[in-house]
Amino acid sequence: MDLNYKELGLKVGLEIHQQLNTKRKLFCHCPTKLCDDVEKEVFRILKPTLSEMGEIDRAALLELRKGKKFLYQYSSKSACLVELDEEPPHLPSEEALRVALEVALLMNMKTVDLAYTMRKIVIDGSNTSGFQRTIFLAYDGFIEIDGKKVGIESLCLEEDAARKVEDREDVVVYNLDRLGIPLVEISTSPDIDSPKMAKETAKRIGQILRATGKVKRGIGTIRQDINISIKDGARVEIKGVSELDLIEKVVKNEVLRQLNLIEISKELKNRNAKVIEEIYDITELFKDCKSKIIQNAIKNGGRVKAIILKGFAGLVGKEIQPGRRLGTEFSDRAKIISGVGGIFHTDELPKYGITEEDVKKLREFLNVDKEDCIVIVADKEKKVDKALKAVIDRAKEAIEGVPEETRRALEDGNTSYLRPLPGAARMYPETDIPPIKIDKELLEDIKNNLPELPEEKIERFKKEYKLNDELAKKMVFSYYVDLFEDLCKKFRDIKPTLIAKTLEESLKEIRREGYNIDNLKDEHFYMIFESLSKGKLAKEGIVEVLKGFCEYPNKDIDEILELKGLKGLSQEEVEKIIEEIIKENIEVVKEKKEKALGMLMGRCMAKLRGKADGKLVNEILREKIKEFING
Template sequence: MSDADYDYEDLGLVAGLEIHQQLDTETKLFCHCPTERREPEEAVRTVSRYLHPTRSELGEIDDAALEESRVEREFEYLAFDTTCLVEEDDEPPHRIDDEALDVTLEIAQLLDATPVDTGHVMRKIVVDGSNTSGFQRSTLVATDGEIATEAGPVGIADLLLEEESAGRVEETDAGVVYGLDRLGIPLVEIGTKPDIRSPEQARAAAARIGMLLRSTGHVKRGLGTIRQDVNISIAEGARVELKGVQSLDDIDDIVREEVGRQVELVDIAETLREREASVGAPVDVTDVFADTDSGVIAGADAVVALPLYGFDGLVGREIQPDRRLGTEFSDHATRSGAGGIFHTDELPAYGVTDEEVAALREAVGEGEADASGGQPRAGEDDAVALVAASRTVAEQAIDAVAVRARDAVEGVPEETRDANPDGTSRYLRPLPGAARMYPETDVPPVSLDPTAVETPELLTEKVDRYAEEYGLDPGLAEQVAFGRRMPVFEAAVADGIDATLAAGTVESTVTELRRDDVPVDRLRREHFLGVLALVDSGDLAKEGVGDVLRTLAERPELGAEAAAEEAGLAGVDESAVRETVAEVVERNEEQVDEQGMGAFSALMGEAMGALRGKADGEVVSTVLREEIQKRA
């Protein structure tokens, strides 16, 4: 079935969003470290941890945390010259950051959500290494809000303030390397109610929430600063959480692909039940491949196979583009450390021969079927999956495949999946449960006062105001309002800077520099305001703004004045301008005598080039006209 054939209402599509947005505050949520990101090569030391799940107050262990802990991994953390003991989990957290709380309360107002009276910090168990402590701190701030979309309102279930996880740097043979620069940045999580009924509405809801967040002027911008998780189910399927959707443009595709996956899995389950399919017991088939030409299998210590009675032709069935039921099995195997699986729907291949496939089926037939009742050997209607690895990994991986295969008979398993860039997804872990949450005893509760903050102006409202109040072109007004440097623009005009100059600088000039591969992301608020102040005071010509910003991007430690000196663009007085312009006119005396003011355009370009952006174009124009008129 193609997407065009889906009737989402008939399928019973239900979806909800979880939006995670980093806040742009001065310090982190539970310490005084800065929230700026760093490059891995700037690290000054490393910290190592092994993490294990803990029991909740009720004595329960979360399934997701338990599965994550089954593979022993070392987590290494890159520490920087700004890293503190809180980030290393060697000191208790400080009180929750007031600035982050205020921004979160502003967001609550924009979402029409009701703040709670008191914020209680909770611990959420996370043992994937993304937090040195083995848990993430999270605080419920508001509930029961609502946003509007063209397809109808979408309720806001909750708004939480959390600490961001550590950023993954790389995977190693021993485990994972993370950077501590991201850990602890204030992060809001917005969870919608399951009111979304189509891929288009999911995207519209995410876009609306994103606009509201940016309206505060206090959220970080750029890749990785906002992430969308999507919870999706259909009537005959199950709730699946898709994590890590980086781009707004991907949300509707993610929903479509997950609906398609669940439709296919439901159909596969019906076929398996019609065939009275079952999953057998694992069998050691290492001897079958003793002389194999398959490089992957030949290099393994052990080969363990799993008979899948009634699965023939279905393991290789495509359920998403370039992803099959066998790929789902493989996802589970890799979680146990295996490289993947082979299965008979794709064999002979990869160096495995027809004779080895026949021997494999015969060997599996010598094993015992499980209690669900199998057949004495794997026949033509059956499939076989196998894992080649070290014995421990192979046995753990084939057990994981068996669990997933039994789920296939039942239908769609509830789980957490990782969103792929192409709109498909892969298995990540079981859905987390309530057992992973328990109170944080090191941070005191905090009273929340929504009257202490003002409701921010919406970006859509800013566009109209910029056009009306500052006379900006509507297109430029929209670029500035929705752009990542809107707060810089507002600070500049508040300082008396010409609005058109400020808008052109933060949008057009930055775009031109980016096209020239200038690292504009290194430019900070004070860089822009410093350069614009030089122009306003007459110490820098407007024409020199781009060159000074280029210098600051390459050497961000400089101030605006030093960068202007470095770029050779320190302002010149009017006498120096007159001297330079007079020299230009003198060199072009014959052209001036013949054309008079007709020579103005050519000489203007030459004069500006000679001054190299040191003088304002209007001043140069005035002086040049005077000099030409003298000649005339």
């Protein structure tokens, strides 16, 4: 569906969360590396507190209603008493402060004179204290996207959350290794007016962050949250878009969802639709139902209950995003709040073992019309009641239009309900950390030492390393850009183009073949190019050696060369093999003379690829053919 986003009044704002690659965590001296070791466990229950406004945040109240408990696993290698909330926080990392200020200046932002630390209430268990510490550092900046300015409203330096390990029925397990790693939170103004522009804005911010050379790379180190609204819709926050290429799809699908919800709302109002708040117990009616879910619930002492949605028939089953319906939204809400596996509704029945006869009996029992929809839940009674109350709330919102809420990004570009949109009631001052004076001399020093921006680095790579425009761009935006420059400086006898192609094209090639390039470390590349520099490896063998390191990351280069049959040959050995190939093809050489070079070169390289440099093979072969021709 082609949509006119300008006419729809689309407004998009981004929140970018990027981990910083600092030596220590933000409020303690633990390293910023993940560690799966578990030495001890701590059990906690969290409750929300009043904000400085004297209110409890609605998102925190929802977490409280879930009734979850939290188990924290940790190792002394990656966490201390600060993460456990048993010791006050230390003063913030000076390194993290400097990096955050550098990012702010690269985005034309104004910095504060005094930086105050605030507590942001979070009781989903991702922080042992029930709040996240965040420092407001800069405001009122901008970046340019295709000639248009996008405002940067704020930049905060904050601690990352604990890493979720497992979600059991009533206990969530977290590892404390990630808790406290510094990250910058960058919020844009709602100046973005198309899905494409949203992606380009996130891309540009990512480029600026990487230009510092002080951000972590890899899965989970950068997260994009997207705030989206359209005319007659509502502001919806979508959390956790981890892939840049997914941003466009998420924005498009959310616009489509809001448009469909607006249409459903209009139709419900036309029908004078109403949500009946009474919950009806239909366990006896469904005791002989063939549905496995219902039978399992009854067998385990649970109940089957239902609610009536007057005038909702045909609309609960209406698709609002690809593969997702209004009924899916009801189900999401029920699952999040009560923990049930899902719901049934009459727009999708008969199905799942529930027959047409079952539906007919249910309609007669509840005395409902065909224009009405019935929602059914089967589980433990307490969970059933919670689930149906959640559906009642969501159905009322459906009549009104698009609810303001926080949603979770899904891998297919759709979204699902996460929690209510948080308000101002989630913040209050941090009393353990004094205000931090932002020194003018520090800012001046940062200004005088700002890193190259990507467009500047591309031009330098073309000039200094003689890369073509395409390869220079690939390299500047590559995960391996710093390694590329280090390798070029260390191995000046190797062409930078070969190093760049190895880090970009060769790695893509072997990944397509199914090799796990995550096993490759910087030291593997140093070993490869050192062997190349010393003549132990020919450039034609690089790809095979990379594959070898993917398979055996703990072996050294000599072992890999042995395994792959790529031990470098002396010039005498190369000459001997070439002479044998000429003898085997002597009739062709007699007939074609110098023109036999191409065919013979192919046969030589079939035997010598990776064992001898192609240029050397060509020179020797050409000389040997001349010797034969000259008698």
